[in-house]
Amino acid sequence: MDSILSVFGSYVNWDVKSLLLFTAVFILTADYIKNRRPGSFPPRPRAFPIVGNLFTVDYNRTHESLTQLAERYGDVYSLRMGQTWIVVLNRFDVLKEALVDQGDVLADRPNLPLLQDMFHGLGVIFSNGKIWKQQRRFALSTLKHFGFGKKSLKPVILEEFSYCAKEFKSHKGKPFDPHLILNNAVSNIICSLVFGHRFEYGDEKFMELMSWFGKGLELEASIWAQLYNSFPLLMRRLPGPHQTVQHIWNSVKDFIRVEVKEHKHNWDPSDNRDYIDCYLSEIQMSKGQADDTFDEENLVVCVFDLFLAGSETTSTTLRWAFLYMVKYPEIQGKRQMQIDTNIPQRSRSYAVIHEIQRMSNIVPLSLPHVTTRDIRLGGYTIPKGVTIIPNLTSVLFDKNEWETPDAFNPGHFLNPEGKFVKRAAFIPFSAGKRACLGENLARIELFLFFTSLMQHFTFSMPAGVKPSMDFRFGITLSPVPYQICVTSR
Known part of the structure; x- marks a missing residue:
């Protein structure tokens, strides 16, 4: 037995x-x-079974990893992230061919499970098709009505600068972290357009919100987000930072819902005061139409997109501006002298600001696109449904486009006569149909804030401290936290 x-x-x-x-x-x-690919598909590094190239990339410096891979595999190459194929585009000519010349084919965003679970394909930034076209058109026309990207917004920006300057002066030259002050100041510009009011610098709830933005954008570009997008059925059930980012963005949406509720309570359809009021009117007018994409949930996500995009990128650029001015005090001094003596300053100010934007490389990998049909790029065939990553880093630091790509040199944007010249390869806002809709507003804000700051203050590091140009990688590239001394002039 x-x-x-x-x-x-x-x-x-x-x-x-x-x-x-x-x-x-x-x-x-x-x-x-x-996952077999035809011979006409872009080349790629060797991938592991199941996970593909998920662990090929250093997620603390993803943009640098992808740029280095281009040196080996060419300007158009592919990666397999879990079960999803992506194609990375490098250098200006390739990005122009894709985003501008074939922009219609790349006008959509990929369906990323993490974002889909949070935003359900709504809003302006990650929506597609009819929703995207209607919401983008409405956002641009409505915000322009309230001065978005126009000179008429100049008094609002300068008034906000006065609040910011008062806050800086309160530190009396002692070291402090300018992060949340700048976030609050820049956010108040878009808040005045969207919410119809600004927020005080002592508003604890609003400041908490500002502090979440950087963390949320950092997590969205982390290995956890990649794992979630590659294996959503598993990751939805597991704890981790991928759950934290959803909590952060849901808290921001809850904040917006409170604003919408207050607007509805005081709403007068005959007197639209801001974007939310106009959207509520549009909901009412569009009700019952066959192609209607206007409802309260879409309003919340659209406001979220405008609020986040209109706050984080410009304030982060100004934080980098402070670091470059203290690292190159001779440039800071020259700008102040030109302002003080009324030497025509616009060209040189533009040159310095553009070089800050180039070097700080705020959105290093832009935002992803997806092919809506088979296309040819760089001699390769890319099928429908493949995610496209435009590597803006490879353009902004291309030695074939810039005389000294790795050095801070405002001369990149000046001709021999000292006049400002915008280079074709300067595309920090991306290009094509999905280029940042807030580009004009950002340009006005950066010019007015930067020149006003240079006119009223001198920036320096605390005694014995050297400026660190290291960064935190995320959807945006932000400087590591630092303290600075701001002295009134």
Whole structure:
């Protein structure tokens, strides 16, 4: 009897081993067959089964990793992130061919599970098709009505600068972290357009919101986000930072819902005061139409997009501006002298600001696109449904486009006569149909804030401290936290 049980146990044991072996071979074979690419597909690094190239990239410096891979695999190459294929585009000519010349094919965003779970394809930034076209058109026309990107917004910006300057002066030249002050100041410009009012610098809830932005954008570009997008069924059920980013953005949306509720309570359709009021009117007018994409949930996500995009990028650029001015005090001094003596300053101020934007490289990988049909790029065939990553870093630091790509040199934007010249390869806001809709507002804000700051203050590091130009990688590239001394002039 014992011998029979022994034989049976041995048989079962081998049967389980065989089943596991068969399962493993089947999964690996299916993975290989599913992810085979034709010879015309862009080249790629060797990938692991199942996870692909998820661990090929250094997620603390993703933009640098992708730029280095281009040196080996060319300006158009591919990566397999889990079960998703992406194609990375490098250098100006390639990005122009894709985003401008074939912009219609790349006008959509990919369906990323993490963002889909949070925003459900709504809003302005990550929506597609009819929703995107209607919401972008409405946002641009409505915000322009309230001065968005126009000179008429100049008094609002300069008034906000006066509040910011008062806050800076309160530190009396002692070291402090300018992060949240700048976030609050820049955010108040878009808040005046969207919410119809600004927020005080002592508003604890609003300041908490500002502090979440950087963390949320950092997590969205982390390995956790990539794992979530690659294996959503599993990651939805696991704890981790991918759950934290959802909590952060849901808290921001809750904040916006409170604003919408207050607007509805005081709403007068005959007197639209801001973007939210206009949107509520549009909901009412569009109700019952076949192609209607206007509702309260879309309003919340659209405001979220405008609020975040209109706050984080410009304030982060100004934080980098402070670091470059203290690192190159001779440039800071020259700008102040030109302002003080009324030497025509616009060209040189533009040159310094553009060089700050180039070097700080705020959105290093832009935002992803997806092919809506098969296309040819760089001699390769890219099928429909492949995610496209425009590597803006490869353009802004291309030695073929810039005389001294790795050095801070405002001369990149000046001709021999000292006049400002915008270079074609200067595309920090990306290009094509999905270029940042807030570009004009950002330009006005940066010019007015930067020149006003230079006119009223001198910036320096605390005694014995050298400026660190290191960064935190995320959707945006932000400087590591620092303290600075601001002295009134």
